[in-house]
Amino acid sequence: MINTTTLYRSLSALILLGPLCFGQYRFAIEDASRKYNAEVTVEECQADACRNNAAIILFSKNGEKLQTLASGDFVMYFEKEAKPSSTSVTTLTHGMVHDDPVVFGDFNFDGTEDVAIRNGSGGNYGSASFDVYVFNSTKKQFVLSKELTEIASSYQGMFDVDSKRKRLTTYARSGASLHYTYEYQVIPNKGLDLVYEKISDFSDEKTKVTVREKINNKWIVKKLSK
Template identity: 65%
Template structure:
């Protein structure tokens, strides 16, 4: 009984620290967003980058904690000369060739949203992301199933066209390449408005472009 009590007293303070206590590498990013700084904790780092279960914590620029996010596989890779070490390491966008998170106004409502990498579940093993949009009523980030699908089922993170208020993404199936553009419609979600298919199966490339105009699809087929 005494031994059990001693072990409990020894482990209980550590248990309060949770899973971040052991085997994690700690980074901070200050240049990814004009509004937020981020701290990243991930369980495994090697010469070219980091991977594994991770946590992202957002702070405002005054250092006040805003929200945290969990990832099953928070992967990111460095361009060169990465040497993991103990303690907090500051990393910048210029150091990375694969991003752990993205910021941007993904639904064009005037507030900044965030995407957190969840592994490499995209098309042909490309990066995939969980997307959270800022809810001005709740004053916090909430998951977006539609945007997460867009950032997880294609070739990496989607592009954001702020001028035309469109999201673009890309995929491929063997020699066939697909480009998609979506509009964000309030209270309706994302709507496909453009699709381009390039078929390189044969010597002559077949190109099909579909555009949605006034709720009708206009199709044009060409060859190269």
């Protein structure tokens, strides 16, 4: 089921923010992508975190402004206490923040870089949630992907990308005992297909593991114990 609340919030932010008039804190991201740089302008910053409305401007590596995206609930936590400035641009270096708020990668395996933008903490147990934009080669711009946004907003943070197997992996849990792993395959021009599930149950002395894998469009179930 598509998380319509997340999508509505994202689209509303894009409409309402318009020209950025609230931003006081600016951050440059220059080492997260082979092709793009980004500048984040966010409304509210303290020593340990920045949050609230934000605009994310994407640039080519030669400085050409390409596109502006928006987040209505941007969140960025610093690894160590920082002193963000309201009068100058702060460069975000590797390791300065955890749960990177702007993530680049080829999420749909079409050979072009895409981008995910932190938009709240709507994931499993309050984990990070992201709006995911894929690059549309025809429009020459990033467009919101409903399916990728759904799996980046419903599990435990941003999904992992396996470029060799062309799969996206997500995680979740229910209490302390049940841990879940899901793998999605990207099918060109069709969307996502759930092809693997693993449930680990730690409630007893012996861990019980149930694995379901789709092979030739049929689910194969294995039960293991450790």
